[in-house]
Amino acid sequence: MNIVVCIKQVPGTTDVKISEKTNTLIREGVESIINPFDMYAIEEALKIKEKMSGKVIILCMGPPPAKEAIKEAIAMGADEGILLSDRAFAGSDTWATAYTLSMGIRKIGAYDLILCGKQAIDGDTAQVGPGVAEALGLPFVAYVRKIEEIREGYIRCDRMMEEGYEVIAMPLPALITVVKEINEPRLPSLKGMLRAKKAEVATWTAKDLSAEPANLGLTGSPTQVMKIFSPPQRPGGEMILGEIDEQVEKLVNRIRELKIV
Amino acid sequence: MNYFLTDEQKMIIELAHQVAVEKIAPVTEKYDESGEFPWDIVKILSDSDLFGLYIPEAYGGMGGGVLELVIAVEELSRVCGGISLSLAASALGTFPILLFGTDEQKKKYLPPLAKGTKLAAFGLTEANAGSDAGGIETTAKKDGDYFILNGTKQWITNGGEAETYTVIAMTDKKKGARGATAFILEKGMPGFSFGKKENKMGIRASATRELVFSDCKVPKDQILGKEGKGFIVAMKTLDQSRPGVAAQALGIAQGAFDRSIEYARQRVQFGLPIISFQAVNHMIADMAIQIEAARALVYECSRLIDSGAKDISKLSAMSKVFASDVAMKVTVDAVQVFGGYGYMKEYPVEKMMRDAKITQIYEGTNQIQRNVIAQELIKEQASKK
Numbered sequence: 001m002n003i004v005v006c007i008k009q010v011p012g013t014t015d016v017k018i019s020e021k022t023n024t025l026i027r028e029g030v031e032s033i034i035n036p037f038d039m040y041a042i043e044e045a046l047k048i049k050e051k052m053s054g055k056v057i058i059l060c061m062g063p064p065p066a067k068e069a070i071k072e073a074i075a076m077g078a079d080e081g082i083l084l085s086d087r088a089f090a091g092s093d094t095w096a097t098a099y100t101l102s103m104g105i106r107k108i109g110a111y112d113l114i115l116c117g118k119q120a121i122d123g124d125t126a127q128v129g130p131g132v133a134e135a136l137g138l139p140f141v142a143y144v145r146k147i148e149e150i151r152e153g154y155i156r157c158d159r160m161m162e163e164g165y166e167v168i169a170m171p172l173p174a175l176i177t178v179v180k181e182i183n184e185p186r187l188p189s190l191k192g193m194l195r196a197k198k199a200e201v202a203t204w205t206a207k208d209l210s211a212e213p214a215n216l217g218l219t220g221s222p223t224q225v226m227k228i229f230s231p232p233q234r235p236g237g238e239m240i241l242g243e244i245d246e247q248v249e250k251l252v253n254r255i256r257e258l259k260i261v
Numbered sequence: 262m263n264y265f266l267t268d269e270q271k272m273i274i275e276l277a278h279q280v281a282v283e284k285i286a287p288v289t290e291k292y293d294e295s296g297e298f299p300w301d302i303v304k305i306l307s308d309s310d311l312f313g314l315y316i317p318e319a320y321g322g323m324g325g326g327v328l329e330l331v332i333a334v335e336e337l338s339r340v341c342g343g344i345s346l347s348l349a350a351s352a353l354g355t356f357p358i359l360l361f362g363t364d365e366q367k368k369k370y371l372p373p374l375a376k377g378t379k380l381a382a383f384g385l386t387e388a389n390a391g392s393d394a395g396g397i398e399t400t401a402k403k404d405g406d407y408f409i410l411n412g413t414k415q416w417i418t419n420g421g422e423a424e425t426y427t428v429i430a431m432t433d434k435k436k437g438a439r440g441a442t443a444f445i446l447e448k449g450m451p452g453f454s455f456g457k458k459e460n461k462m463g464i465r466a467s468a469t470r471e472l473v474f475s476d477c478k479v480p481k482d483q484i485l486g487k488e489g490k491g492f493i494v495a496m497k498t499l500d501q502s503r504p505g506v507a508a509q510a511l512g513i514a515q516g517a518f519d520r521s522i523e524y525a526r527q528r529v530q531f532g533l534p535i536i537s538f539q540a541v542n543h544m545i546a547d548m549a550i551q552i553e554a555a556r557a558l559v560y561e562c563s564r565l566i567d568s569g570a571k572d573i574s575k576l577s578a579m580s581k582v583f584a585s586d587v588a589m590k591v592t593v594d595a596v597q598v599f600g601g602y603g604y605m606k607e608y609p610v611e612k613m614m615r616d617a618k619i620t621q622i623y624e625g626t627n628q629i630q631r632n633v634i635a636q637e638l639i640k641e642q643a644s645k646k
């Protein structure tokens with residue numbers, strides 16, 4: 001079973017600062033990490049490989065330093081990695097990103113399953129995984145919290161819902177995106193780290209992908225950013241302390257004061 | 262300080278650090294309280310390839326030496342000196358096989374120990390034979406192609422949890438020190454069972470247990486080294502493994518230092534962070550001086566051993582004495598820096614102080630180490646004439 005895992009390198013914090021001048025993320029001084037949700041995708045892929053053999057291939061679109069993220073995945077046990085990197089990819093929205101990744105996957109060719117994290121912690125859109133599936137014409141299930149069964153040409157998984165879950169079966173090849181409930185990602189091993197250090201990570205450009213230039217990067221992105229701004233800080237809540245009766249009284253008074261009812 | 266570590270050694274430290282911080286730190290308190298054996302962490306250390314650092318690749322290890330073991334044990338001990346011992350004590354039980362095993366014995370026993378799917382232990386001490394190891398009373402009587410073991414080993418680290426045991430027993434009492442023999446024993450051999458598990462001051466996540474032999478019948482090819490060479494096996498093993506104890510001590514000291522400086526900067530009294538008081542910052546400076554000196558000695562000693570040097574007893578003893586005395590001093594001072602908070606279980610340093618004490622006692626007390634060092638010095642001096 002050959003598995004492609006799409007990963008993204010993101011700033012290693014959720015407390016990102018936004019430049020007042022340019023209204024974009026300040027990335028300087030912020031360590032880059034593998035998008036935490038993608039770690040679950042990597043772990044799940046490694047687990048499937050341990051059970052069924054085959055290969056785990058990491059696919060990442062990003063600037064050259066994103067190779068580090070791929071190497072980290074190799075240190076955990078992934079077999080190989082490919083970086084999609086080209087100036088032409090810059091400014092991609094979720095649609096262009098999904099298109100580019102799908103072209104990478106087409107070039108990889110032999111795959112049974114594609115795994116993605118449910119969303120990236122920097123953009124938080126959760127669109128790229130399903131977008132890749134659409135671009136490849138594959139069935140997909142998002143928000144998978146458990147793979148119940150997987151075998152040649154078949155997968156059955158639990159999709160997490162607000163309340164409860166749905167069991168969905170589909171033929172392979174297919175794509176799933178996973179949530180954090182699915183597993184606990186492993187740490188790297190020393191043998192893996194040594195292998196990662198030596199590993200050659202291939203870089204594929206727009207040309208290598210035979211991608212349609214009009215579909216790439218800023219040009220290929222239908223999303224138009226009208227304005228970027230930091231939302232105003234939400235004021236902290238108000239704690240009402242005291243005995244139950246006191247609390248109730250204070251609360252009722254506050255509600256009256258604020259004319260909520 | 263720059264210890265000129267290789268990229269690979271830096272990688273070991275990075276990995277051990279990650280395991281310690283992400284996986285061990287959240288459970289140290291739990292295991293310190295319960296005294297249970299941390300099998301979940303052992304599994305993680307095994308998956309990370311940290312058990313076989315010093316074992317040749319031919320036997321499934323990573324092909325490093327004592328220095329590789331030492332830097333890993335140090336890094337793990339920074340967070341928990343008890344949990345790290347599962348790995349260090351397995352090395353103590355593995356070294357005799359590595360140093361004296363036949364190729365056949367190595368092929369049989371080393372791969373699972375290198376992977377960490379099995380643990381090892383080393384059994385020398387008995388109720389009436391601690392510092393005076395020559396006084397051991399466990400006997401191994403020859404019976405055709407077998408030896409029959411009878412006796413009890415006491416305070417054996419990893420006892421009951423390990424699968425592979427190196428045990429020293431008397432094959433010929435009359436010959437005194439030349440009458441001891443080392444055996445490789447396996448958990449489950451008939452006549453081999455486990456006695457009392459100890460309730461300890463510190464390193465509570467480590468199992469310390471009796472090994473009980475009652476007519477335990479062992480085939481003669483389980484002899485390690487030669488018949489009659491048991492004490493040589495034991496002494497050479499301990500020479501090799503003492504830097505491991507030193508590293509455990511060093512890690513505990515570093516951990517106590519890390520916490521102390523952090524705390525001293527944030528605790529305010531008389532309107533100032535306590536680190537601004539010279540009485541406090543000199544304590545912290547002294548910690549740093551001692552730790553750095555200990556590290557230099559421990560790494561240098563490990564490098565000497567890895568170079569294949571023969572005369573390692575003196576430096577090995579020095580590294581263990583110095584680092585363990587440093588660990589004790591530093592952890593006592595760490596509690597002092599924390600004041601009353603340091604005395605409370607809610608804060609981490611009282612555990613470090615309890616954990617540090619054992620490093621001055623086992624694998625030869627520091628008094629015994631000083632005896633060894635003095636003897637070596639006298640020998641050196643005498644040979645100069």
Ligand SMILES: Cc1cc2nc3c(=O)[nH]c(=O)nc-3n(C[C@H](O)[C@H](O)[C@H](O)COP(=O)(O)OP(=O)(O)OC[C@H]3O[C@@H](n4cnc5c(N)ncnc54)[C@H](O)[C@@H]3O)c2cc1C
Nearest residue numbers: 383384385386391392393416417418469623624625626628
């Ligand atoms: C937690 C723990 C784990 C252990 N793990 C193992 C293990 O895995 N395998 C193993 O074989 N053993 C193990 N031991 C045993 C340990 O190595 C011994 O406890 C140690 O060697 C000291 O022996 P003793 O406790 O009998 O002390 P004793 O020998 O009774 O010493 C008591 C005191 O007298 C001093 N003393 C004794 N003789 C002399 C002398 N000639 N000169 C100066 N001072 C002297 C000692 O320094 C000490 O201060 C462990 C012990 C503990 C507590």
